[in-house]
Amino acid sequence: MVSLSNNAAHSRSLYGFSDDHVAINSAQPDDDLIIDHIELISGPEMVNRPIRTxxxxxxxxxxxxxxxxxxxxxxxxxxxxxxxxxxxxxxxxxxxxxxxxxxxxxxxxxxxxxxxxxxxxxxxxxxxxxxxxxxxxxxxxxxxxxxxxxxxxxxxxxxxxxxxxxxxxxxxxxxxxxxxxxxxxxxxxxxxxxxxxxxxxxxxxLPDVTQDELSTGVGTAYSDSDLGFRNESYDDQVMEKQADMIRYLKKHTEMLAKRNLTLTEEIYQLKRNR
Structure with a gap:
């Protein structure tokens, strides 16, 4: 039980959601302050990003x-x-x-x-x-x-x-x-x-990961008509899609963790200055 609790605490602190940061957020009752200084997470990530080639x-x-x-x-x-x-x-x-x-x-x-x-x-x-x-x-x-x-x-x-x-x-x-x-x-x-x-x-x-067929896990990769035999190329294609999804989600999680730490520090500084 001790090891499980330690691992859980470590995972929360790894991605910027430690108990100390939660305490800082919960200690700030002023919702207007948070709204004024926190940018919505879904804003910049969910816009179109053209490729400049x-x-x-x-x-x-x-x-x-x-x-x-x-x-x-x-x-x-x-x-x-x-x-x-x-x-x-x-x-x-x-x-x-x-x-x-x-x-x-x-x-x-x-x-x-x-x-x-x-x-x-x-x-x-x-x-x-x-x-x-x-x-x-x-x-x-x-x-x-x-x-x-x-x-x-x-x-x-x-x-x-x-x-x-x-x-x-x-x-x-x-x-x-x-x-x-x-x-x-x-x-x-x-x-x-x-x-x-x-x-x-x-x-x-918008990015493919915002679409329903990708954001729900495997999505449409396995439909009812696909039940039965699937060749190796089909399985490789599905695994490749899942690998690309994992790469994106890993980068996205790291970015959200950094933003969470930055915004938490900003809230903490605003709290001290008031």
């Missing part, structure tokens, strides 16, 4: 469009001997340098997407996080795969083909084909990601 998606789209355009413009502008001296390098080398350097930009954008979506998930938007989890990673994955393909392709072209042509196509034309395929695939995923993000922000929905 639209500008980064548009930047990635512009970079890919610029990449595919430069792949065709550079050979025309730097193809002859005079232009080559002005450009500093031959067209093939310039294209490869630009393509390799762009990877660092996409890596930075990918980290930015990751941080913003992680924050968005902790704010309670669990479905949108899972919906865009794969599509937002595709630009960096596609660019990384294209870089690997180009390394192999350039080595093969140098070993088995002449500088001017290889199977009726020049080395630059082979690189242009790879870049065109890369940009086409990446732009498709970026456009899908952009549409999903714009629709999410325009919807101005």
């Amino acid at each position: 639209t500008w980064a998606i548009l930047l990635a789209i512009v970079i890919y469009v610029g990449l595919v355009i430069s792949a065709y413009i550079i050979p025309l502008e730097c193809g002859n001997n005079i232009s080559s001296r002005i450009c500093g390098e031959d067209p093939l080398s310039l294209i490869l340098y630009i393509h390799g350097g762009i990877w660092f930009t996409f890596f930075g954008l990918d980290r930015y997407f990751h941080l913003k979506h992680k924050k968005n998930r902790l704010n309670g938007y669990l479905n949108f996080y899972r919906k865009t989890q794969n599509v937002r990673r595709m630009p960096i994955l596609i660019n990384s795969c294209a870089n690997a393909v180009m390394v192999v392709l350039v080595k093969v072209l140098d070993s088995h083909c002449s500088r001017d042509s290889c199977s009726k196509l020049s080395q630059i034309q082979w690189i242009q084909i790879v870049i065109s395929i890369e940009c086409s695939a990446a732009l498709i995923f970026l456009m899908v990601y952009l549409v999903q993000t714009v629709m999410f922000n325009n919807k101005k929905a």
